[in-house]
Amino acid sequence: MLFSIICRDIENGFELRKQTRPAHLAFLAEQSVRFAGPILSDDESTPIGSIIVIECGDLAQARAIADADPYHQAGLFCHVDVHPFKQVIPEENS
DSSP: EEEEEEEEOOTTOOHHHHHHHHHHHHHHHHHOEEEEEEEEEETTEEEEEEEEEEEOOHHHHHHHHHHHHHHHTTTOEEEEEEEEEOSSSSOOOO
16 A cells, blocks of 8 residues: 655754764655655755655554654654555556
């Protein structure tokens, strides 16, 4: 199953994001990530959150992965949503 993890950064979290990025990327490299990247400010100059689409067994596992993310552990995120996700475009080969 696929799950979306949508995270919003705390205000002025850029330095914390920079410091924690290597651990965050290493952590995600160990997961079944379909795609991931930062949400950018309207002027595209600053990350203000993250979107991750991950494949795992169930919602509880997806939430546990979100909770274990080094960004989350460091306090970068003020809000995290985890939901089942259905890929429609491009159509997934089943």
